[in-house]
Amino acid sequence: MKIFKKLVIGAVGAVLAGGFLYGNNLLPYTQTAYQQMVDSAHDAVPIAFQIEAAKKQLEQIGPEVNSMYHQIAKEKVQIKRLEQQLSQAQAELESSAGEMLSLRQHVKSGKQFFVASNAKAYTTERVKEDLRHRFKLHLTAEQRTETAAKTLEVRRAALKTAFESLEKAQSQQRELAVQIETLTARNRMNHLVKTTHHYDFDDSQLARTRNMVEDISARIETEEELLNVAPVAFGQIPVSKNEVADGENILEEIDAWLDAKQGRQTTEVEAEVNTDKKVVQDPELVMAQ
Numbered sequence: 001m002k003i004f005k006k007l008v009i010g011a012v013g014a015v016l017a018g019g020f021l022y023g024n025n026l027l028p029y030t031q032t033a034y035q036q037m038v039d040s041a042h043d044a045v046p047i048a049f050q051i052e053a054a055k056k057q058l059e060q061i062g063p064e065v066n067s068m069y070h071q072i073a074k075e076k077v078q079i080k081r082l083e084q085q086l087s088q089a090q091a092e093l094e095s096s097a098g099e100m101l102s103l104r105q106h107v108k109s110g111k112q113f114f115v116a117s118n119a120k121a122y123t124t125e126r127v128k129e130d131l132r133h134r135f136k137l138h139l140t141a142e143q144r145t146e147t148a149a150k151t152l153e154v155r156r157a158a159l160k161t162a163f164e165s166l167e168k169a170q171s172q173q174r175e176l177a178v179q180i181e182t183l184t185a186r187n188r189m190n191h192l193v194k195t196t197h198h199y200d201f202d203d204s205q206l207a208r209t210r211n212m213v214e215d216i217s218a219r220i221e222t223e224e225e226l227l228n229v230a231p232v233a234f235g236q237i238p239v240s241k242n243e244v245a246d247g248e249n250i251l252e253e254i255d256a257w258l259d260a261k262q263g264r265q266t267t268e269v270e271a272e273v274n275t276d277k278k279v280v281q282d283p284e285l286v287m288a289q
Contacts, residue, residue, distance in 0.1 A: 047187050054180050061173050068166045075159050082152045089145040096138045103131045 106114045106127055113121040122130075 051180065051184055051187060054176075054183075058173065058176055058180060061169070061176075065166070065169055065173065068162065068169065072159065072162050072166060075155065075162065079152065079155050079159060082148065082155065086145065086148050086152055089141065089148065093138065093142055093145060096134065096141065100131060100134050100138065103127050103134070107131070 103114070107124060112124055114124065114127045115121050
């Protein structure tokens with residue numbers, strides 16, 4: 001009880017503090033915060049879980065449809081019985097009307113006695129009394145038959161409506177089943193796409209495998225380079241004639257290069273000497289001195 005009182009007091013205090021801080025805007029702020037909290041909770045539910053919940057709801061429609069089947073079957077039986085009862089009542093009314101017509105014709109004939117089917121004779125007064133009683137019963141039966149006929153029509157209309165509702169429910173059930181299957185397929189495809197995109201991350205299994213293959217390829221290329229460089233690096237003696245010929249050509253090329261370089265140096269020295277002589281023999285320079 002003490003904890004409950006503390007919670008109530010805390011809630012009331014929070015409401016009062018909010019009223020002081022926000023004034024008339026407290027209620028809209030509270031409603032907005034509540035709606036955002038509900039939306040956040042709804043968005044946090046996984047789509048697959050929502051689809052499974054929808055499937056469960058669809059499965060619960062099955063018993064309702066079966067119950068509609070049962071109710072419609074019972075109603076059809078009842079309507080069939082009412083039809084039989086109404087047909088029998090109408091036949092009894094026709095028979096009663098025929099008997100009253102026979103008695104009425106006897107009264108109109110003016111005869112004193114009426115001989116019945118049991119061979120007994122009845123006076124006309126007795127016939128009138130029986131005719132009066134029969135007529136009352138006939139009117140009551142006629143009203144009852146009319147009421148039964150109206151009831152039968154109402155129940156037939158209700159049965160037709162029930163059939164339409166059943167067909168509509170079955171159609172919607174099939175549509176919902178197709179929609180749920182479509183949502184399931186779309187969700188699976190989205191999950192597949194997300195999984196495919198996940199393989200592009202550096203920490204994925206596919207990326208690690210790719211790096212491993214590239215690493216192996218780099219090591220093999222390094223070993224190939226080492227095998228190609230090893231003969232030169234360790235000064236192995238050439239065996240083929242082409243390698244020897246190449247060595248002799250190198251020496252000749254070096255000698256030619258040195259001769260050409262010495263020739264260029266000699267030419268440059270001679271050019272400098274000639275330039276100095278020309279400067280000394282210039283008359284203008286001599287006069288200037």
